[in-house]
Amino acid sequence: xxxxxxxxxxxxxxxxxxxxxxxxxxxxxxxxxxxxxxxxxxxxxxxxxxxxxxxxxxxxxxxxxxxxxxxxxxxxxxxxxxxxxxxxxxxxxxxxxxxxxxxxxxxxxxxxxxxxxxxxxxxxxxxxxxxxxxxxxxxxxxxxxxxxxxxxxxxxxxxxxxxxxxxxxxxxxxxxxxxxxxxxxxxxxxxxxxxxxxxxxxxxxxxxxxxxxxxxxxxxxxxxxxxxxxxxxxxxxxxxxx
Numbered sequence: 169x170x171x172x173x174x175x176x177x178x179x180x181x182x183x184x185x186x187x188x189x190x191x192x193x194x195x196x197x198x199x200x201x202x203x204x205x206x207x208x209x210x211x212x213x214x215x216x217x218x219x220x221x222x223x224x225x226x227x228x229x230x231x232x233x234x235x236x237x238x239x240x241x242x243x244x245x246x247x248x249x250x251x252x253x254x255x256x257x258x259x260x261x262x263x264x265x266x267x268x269x270x271x272x273x274x275x276x277x278x279x280x281x282x283x284x285x286x287x288x289x290x291x292x293x294x295x296x297x298x299x300x301x302x303x304x305x306x307x308x309x310x311x312x313x314x315x316x317x318x319x320x321x322x323x324x325x326x327x328x329x330x331x332x333x334x335x336x337x338x339x340x341x342x343x344x345x346x347x348x349x350x351x352x353x354x355x356x357x358x359x360x361x362x363x364x365x366x367x368x369x370x371x372x373x374x375x376x377x378x379x380x381x382x383x384x385x386x387x388x389x390x391x392x393x394x395x396x397x398x399x400x401x402x403x404x405x406x407x408x409x410x
Contacts, residue, residue, distance in 0.1 A: 178269040178272070178273075182265060182268070182269065201247050202244060202245070202247035205240075205244035205247065206241060206244050206245065209237050209240050209241045209244060210241070212237050213234065213237055213238075216230060216233055216234055216237070296335065304331050304335075307324070307327065307328055307331065308328060310324065311324050311325055311328050311344070311347075316347075316350075316351050321347075321348070321351060322348045322351050322352050322354075323348075325344050325345070325347045325348035325351075326344070326345065326348045326357065328344040329341045329342075329343075329344035329345040329348070332344060333364065338364055338367070338368050339368075341364060342361060342364055342365065342368075345357060345360060345361050345364075346361060349361065353382070353386060355382075355383040355384075355386045355387040355391070356383070356393075358379045358380075358382060358383035358386075359379070359380065359383045359393060359397060361376075361379055362376040362377075362379040362380050362383070362400070365379075366400075371407060372400060372403060372404035372407060374408065376404065377400075377401065377404035377405070377408070380397050380400050380401050380404065381401060383397060384397050384398065384401065
């Protein structure tokens with residue numbers, strides 16, 4: 169965001185406060201303790217009357233509660249409304265309105281600058297301890313040493329792909345997922361592969377479109393993701409026709 173853009177957004181954000189500051193007359197503060205208290209207690213009296221009419225409260229309890237609420241109303245009615253009358257108070261408010269955007273701009277300069285390029289969130293990978301990394305490496309070696317005929321091969325390959333996906337290693341995750349898909353076609357896994365490829369490529373490629381179609385054909389009729397995949401297919405077909 170440029171400096172001019174920052175100032176424009178700041179001005180728009182502060183416009184309600186500026187309008188309040190420049191309003192003519194000595195208006196009370198936006199939050200009135202007296203008015204809020206009186207409104208609350210009057211509503212409590214109405215609720216009390218409704219409970220009495222519905223037979224939810226005994227007459228003695230209603231009378232005692234009504235007396236207590238009336239006492240609070242009399243006490244709240246004595247609250248003095250504070251008004252912004254003095255020049256010093258207006259000056260402090262004006263300085264506060266100037267200080268807030270200045271502090272925000274200083275904070276922005278500490279963490280960034282308008283000339284810096286955008287940094288996508290996905291470029292940051294989660295931190296992994298040495299112990300966890302050793303477990304991940306062990307899993308990768310274990311999958312690499314397994315035979316595709318092993319009954320546990322598909323599950324371990326999918327698990328390895330999930331680890332790589334979490335670590336933002338998209339290509340490695342796709343490789344592990346495809347190893348599992350080559351042994352047994354799983355519609356949900358095919359959709360996952362297509363989604364990752366679309367995320368990586370920025371568009372629905374012909375290979376991803378084929379995976380979407382094949383997954384939809386093999387999916388049960390009550391699959392919760394059918395509509396989403398149909399929308400992906402429609403988008404991919406539209407993009408390829410252009």
